[in-house]
Amino acid sequence: MGNRIKLFREQCKMTQDELAEKSGLSRPYICNLENGKCTVVKSTTMAAIAKALDTSVSKIFFDD
Helix, strand or coil: CHHHHHHHHHHCCCCHHHHHHHHCCCHHHHHHHHCCCCCCCCHHHHHHHHHHCCCCHHHHHCCC
């Protein structure tokens, strides 16, 4: 999951700080997500990240 968040973030040419600001999450939390340190993510968090990256939750978190 974390590597997909990072992939989408980099495709959007966005830093972790920018993603954090747009999603309303903290940069350390984004970093932990990308590094696989968080294994359980709330649906509201998924939605905030997807919206900030201008894509759907399913594309980031569920597509293969």
